[in-house]
Each structure stands twice: as structure tokens, then as C-alpha cells.
Amino acid sequence: MRLVQVFVPNDSRVAVRKQLEEMGVEYLFTTEESHREGSIASFPVPSGAVDGVLDRLYDAGLDEDTYTVVTDAARANVPNADDLTERYAEMPKGNLGTSHAEIRERAEDLKPATPTYLAFAVVSAIVAVAGLLLDSAIAIVGAMVIAPFAGSTLSASVGAVISDREMVVDSATSQAAGLVVAYVGAVVMTLFLRETGFVPSELAVTRIGQVSAFLTPSLLTLAIAITAGFAGALALATDLPVSIAGVAVAAAIVPAAATAGVGTVWGLPVVVLGAVVLLLMNIVFINLAAYVALVSLGYRSSVIRSVRENTRISLRSGAYAVVVLLFIAVVVVTSAGTYQHLTFEQDVNQEVQATLAETEYSTLELVSVKTEYNGLSPSENGVSVTVTVSRTTDTGYELLADDLRAGLDGTTSRPVTVNVRFLDYQQSQPVESVERSKAFSAGSAAV
Template identity: 65%
Template sequence: MRLIQIHVPNDDLPAVRGALSEGDVDHVLVDEAGPDEGVLAQIPVPSGAVDAVLETLYDAGLDESTYTVVTDADRTTVSNVDELTERYVEGPRGSAAISHPEIRERASDLKPETATYIAFAALSAIVAVGGLLLNSAIVIVGAMVIAPFAGSTLSASVGAVISDREMVVDSFTSQAVGLVIALGGAVLMGVTLQRTGFVPASLVVSRIDQVAAFATPNLLTLIIAVAAGFAGALALATDLPVSIAGVAVAAAIVPAAATAGISIVWGQPLMLAGAVVLLLMNIVFINLAAYIGLVSLGYRSSILGSLRENVSVSARTGAYALILVVFLVLVVVTVAATSQHIAFERAVNEDVESVIGSDQYASLELISVETGYSDGNLFGRAESVTVTVSRSSSDAEYEALAERLRTRITEDTGRPVTVSVRFVDYQQSTPTTTAAQPELFTRLVQELRELRAALGRAFGSAAVCPSTGAC
């Protein structure tokens, strides 16, 4: 609930009182002791009814510049609160979600001013590049914390469910600008580090674990993007803090943008393609998941329905239609590019597991399989697969393992691949004697054996435990 406290001059008092009575809005009028003649109206209303009630008062003749304070009401006794909610609150009924005006305000508050937004987008990408090249997950998390993409990403879904077309357009524009700025910041950081010699130009960036983790889309990153979208929608539509969900959104965007920038600087087209597809996949599914999440909470308005009702030939309508078409094309391309890579990655994992699981390689233990982005032979280059296995230092060299893996994967997927096998050697020393068991435990085991032998003799069974064997 909210409490509206508003100054009503004596001249406007009859009209304001009539408007509140006609709307069946409970209120209390308190005489003011200040220099201005009039009363102070105290009006408890549901959270989503504030704007509607104020608009009613303004229509009754009250000046919009009059003294007005709106505060939270922790406890109220209002007889007709359900009727007021049904009449004024636009949005889901009940306590699970908030009204349209409030969710619009919360989404708008998440996005900083344009200059601040651009600065933080560039800084988050710069920090992320440093974290990726340092192979430091902590630094990457720091980049996620300062990233400003939560508001610009989630507001598109909010605008869609409350039929605010301007919010949708502003969100998509902000997302595009933010991604361009982040990519530019990542490229600038990479070029600076490379040209100044702090990072060697010959560095194989694809071998860095943190870089490789954000260089290709996969099912796990898809799940992360969907979960981030749902978490953002839930936080926006309830009283939960949005900052935590904002970090989850940034986790799906910032490292991928930084990886794309690193790929450009180090001239890795395949890695660039994988990072861009991962970035677009995350953005698309965060937006879709947030929209579905808000709809599931009861926000049923549709921007498509609003467009059908208010369709007209104008430059603004054309801009809306163009943005919608671009988004749909982006969805189709992203889903297709992601699906074919996930299918390729799944086939590679199955082939590697099949080969390593054979008796010939029984002494090897599979540690990881890293698959470079599968571009569908778009660049005419072989796909890359890196397999890491562990072995004892006394094992054979397994010189033909990479060739056997390459042959199996090529036959199964129909694509040329380059397979690299990385061995992790270890030494193992086993004890020559068994560990001494506690005396109490040894005595207990012996007594149990004797008890079983006695039961066997009593019931005529020959199954008696030998003194040196296990029962």
C-alpha cells in the first residue's frame, strides 16, 4: 500500500472531495497549520493505483504542482482495498507481482544516464579483457558487477508486456549501443596490451581456459542465459533486489563481448564467430526468457496486440516494424547457428567417449573435451577439437590416438577436424602392506563370524565363514 499526502486549497476542496467520493476512495482531510489555506488529504491506496488516483484529482481541477508526498504504508485498514485494486491497478492481481507503473519505473531506474551507461559498458569490457587474459575468474566477476546491461536488456520485455512501444525501442537501441561500445572497449584494451608488449602478440589466446570458455555456445551457456532472463523478470516484478539478477545478465553478456574483442585483435575468425554467436544467443534468450517470465507472472498485455489496434502508416510505425523484423531475423539466425554447433559438440563428445572407452585405452582417464566453434564450413577451415586425458608415466605413448579420434569424428559428423590430444602424466605409488585395523573393530568382526558359524551349525547349514575369509 501507498499513502498519498497532498495539499488541497480550499477553492479546490469541493471538487476533490467529490472526485474521491465518486471513486469510493477512502481519505482523511486534515486542517493545515501552515501559511497556505487549505487541507492536507491523506489517501491510502494500492501500490499500482497512485498514478490513477492522482490523475483523478488533477482532472478535478487540482494543480499538479501542489505539495505532494507518496510514502509506503506498512499497515493500513481500508475497507474497499480489493475494489480499488480491481478498478485502478493495471497488471497482475495478488501479491506475486507489481503494477504496470511500478514495474515500468523499476526497469527505468536500472538504466543509468546515457553518458554513464556508455562509460560503464566500456569499462566492464576493459576489465573483462584483463580478466580473460589473466585467466582470472575473480576479475571477470568484477567486470560483471560494474556492467550496466541489466536495465537495457530487461526493459524490452517489460515494455512488451505493458505495451510500451517506446520502452521497447529504447531498450533495443540501448542494447545495440552498449554492445558496440563494449566491443570497442575490448578491442582497444586488447590492442593496447598487445602493442605495448604486456601481452605477446604470438600468444595462443584460444588455449587460455577462461577465453575458451566464452568462445563457443553450448547447452550450458544457453541454460545460463535462460535462467538469467527468468531471474531478472522475477526480480523486476516482485520486491526482490534486481542487482543480483543484473550480475547474472552481465555474466551472459560481458565475457562473450570481451572474447569477441580479443578474437579480433589476435586475428582468430573462428573464435570470433563463436563468441559473436554466443553473445547473440545470450541476448536473444535473455529477452525471450524475461518476457515469458513476466507473462507467467500474470502480465498479459501484448505489444503485438497494441500494434494491431493502433496501426497506422507513419515513420514511427515503420521504425517499430523494422526493429521487430530485425529481432525476428536475429532470433532465427542465432537459433540456427547455435543449434548446429550444439549438435556438432554433442557428436564430438560421444565419439571421444566411445574411443577412449575402448579396451585399448583402458588406462587413460578422460578429463575434458574442448570443441572450437563449428561454423558449418563457412570459413573453409577445419573444426578444432582438443581432448585432455590423464595417464600414468609408465603407460605407452598412444601416438595414434589423435589420428583415430580425428577419423572417427570426421566419419560421424562429415566435417574436417583438427584433433589435439593433451596428456596429463602422473606417477602412482601403492602401499605394499595393508593398513592396520583398530583392535575393537577386528574383535567385532571375529565375533560376528563366530556367531554366523554357530547359527550355521544350529540350522544344519554348511555355509560357515572361514577364519581367514570374508562372510
């Protein structure tokens, strides 16, 4: 519920009272003691009804610039509270959710002051680097919790939906500044750990499980970005805590930025490339998913119409146009690259499964399939595939890598480097199981 307080001049009091009574809204008028002649109307309404009720009052003659305060109401003991909540919860799209002013305020409240925002970006990157090099998922989750990127990322979608160009520009610049600062912090932290000997300089960072998880885009990382955007938008448009969705947003941003920093210090441009591509993909799809979610919830302000009606030649409008064009370019390039890589990943998985289904590899069990860049041109031939299988025999399977490579070359029409990793383990069956197996074999031979 929201408690709305508006200043009502004496000449508008009758009209305002009539509108509130027609809508079934309980209200109180309090005499206003100042230089203005009028009173304060106070009335509790559901969150989704704020805009609708105020619009009715404005249509009745109340000045839109009048003194208005909307606050949270933890408890509202009014006779028709349930009826109002049910009525406005079932309103058609376009009137659902919080008001434009409220969703703008909630998005802005997510982003702390610039010095604090940048400081938390650095701290989250440092904790993420520690988690990556320690191969600790718990430490990486800690980095996500303290990451400040939810507000700067989601506010771009909010600004686009409610036609607030200044918010869009501020969000874009904040995202860029935060990511740059996080990357620099990751580089400094990684360099400190390596040069002081806390982390061996000969460490094969690409073999660390947490690092390898953020080397290239994948369908699962794309799903994380999309669901994070939807969850963030839903939390902004409702009374749900946005901090929970903020962790999901950070999950798509912080580890990738930290991985890019680790790759820079270790002099691995392939790691940097893969992490940056993953980072761009996540940011683009978080923003798109949040925008689509807000539109589907009823926030349907037309950005194109607003630009056409309000565009003036100025430095601010020029900055807005540059941001929009850059974002569109990043969306096109990132979407094309993501689609290409995900299609390649799907072909690889299907071909690996088909190869291992052959009789000669029937004793192998597939553990994982990872695709990663091994050159600076991911769109051409700079891709390697690492297949991990488990086996219980001493058979070498010397031709498995060649068989996989031959199949992938034909399926993807791209030269692919194939690495096969074997996980060997021994198996000891219970004595009774072994004896039954021998007896069954002897019986079968006799027949």
C-alpha cells in the first residue's frame, strides 16, 4: 500500500472529494496552515493504483504540479483495502505495477553515490579474483553480494521505458565506469598476488574450474543474464526486494570482469577475449530482458515518440543519441556473435554424443564438453573443444581425439582443435555379483 498526500486548493476540494468517492478511496482532509489556502488530502491506495488515482484527480482540475508525497504504508486499516487491492491488481496492462515516478526512484536508490559505487566495484572485483584463483565458488558468491551493478544496469531499461533520456545516459556511463574500475581492480589484485608469491606465477589459470567457467559464452550463462534482467525488472515494478535480483545481475558481470583481469596479468589474450565477449553478452541481454519485462508489465511509454516530440539539438540530446547508437551496435554485434557461438556449441555437443555412441567407445562416460577460444578470431578457426570422459579400463582410445576432430570438422565446417581428458577410476564389484556374473556366462556358453 501507498499513502498519498496532495495539496488541494479550496476551489478544487469539491471536485477532488467527488473523484475519490467515485473510486471508493477512503480519504481525510487536513487544514493546511501556510500562505496557501487549501487542505491536505491523505488517502491509502494499492501500489498499482497511485498513477490511476492521481490521473483522475488531475482530470478533475487538480494542478499536476501541486505538492504531492507518496510514501510506503506498512499497514492501512481502511474498510475497503481488500477491494481496492483486488480491483487494481486486475487492471489491464498499462496500469499495472508502480508508478513511473516510483520506479524511477527505486532504480535510482539502487545506485549509491559515485565514490561508493566505484569503491564497491573495486572491492567486488578483488573478492572475485580471490575466488577465481582459489577455485572457491563461495568467495565468488560473496563478490556478487557486494557488487553495486544492479542499479547502474537496470536503470538503463527503466529510463528507456519511461522515456527518461538522462537516466539512460547516466546508466550507460555508470556501467562503463564501473566495469573499467572493476577490471583495473582485478588486474591490480591479480598482479599483487602473483608478484608477491601468494599465487605461483606458473599456475595454469585456464585449468582452474572457476576460471574456465567464464572463458566463453554458453547457453547457460546466457540464461543467467536473461533471467537476471527479468528478475530485476520484476522486483523494481513490484514490492519485491531488488537486492535479491541484484545478486543475479552481479553473477553475470563480476566473475567475467575478474576473469579478464586474471587473463591480462597472465598474458593470455585468449582469456581476456573470451571473458570480454561473455561480459558484453551478459550486459546486453540483461538490459534487453529488463526492458522487455517492464514493457510486458504495462510500462509502455514510447521512446520513439518521446524522442520525436522532445528532441532538441543540444549536448545532452547528442550524448543520448551516441549512447543509443553505441548500444544498438553492441547489441547487433554481440547478438550475432552469441548466436554463432551457441550454434557452434550445440553442433559440438551433438557430434561428441554421436561419436561416443559408437560401439568402440561404449565403455566411456561423458563428463563434460567445453568450447573455448584459442586464438584472437573466435568467428573463424580460433576455437578448441575439450572433452572430458571417464573410463574404467586401461584401453588407450588413442584415436578418440582424431575421431572427434574429424566429426566436428565435418559438422561445423570449421577447423577445431580437440583435447580429450580422461578420468580414470577403478571399480570393484561385490563378490556375489562377480560369481553370479560368471555363472550366467557359463550357463550361456553351455546353451
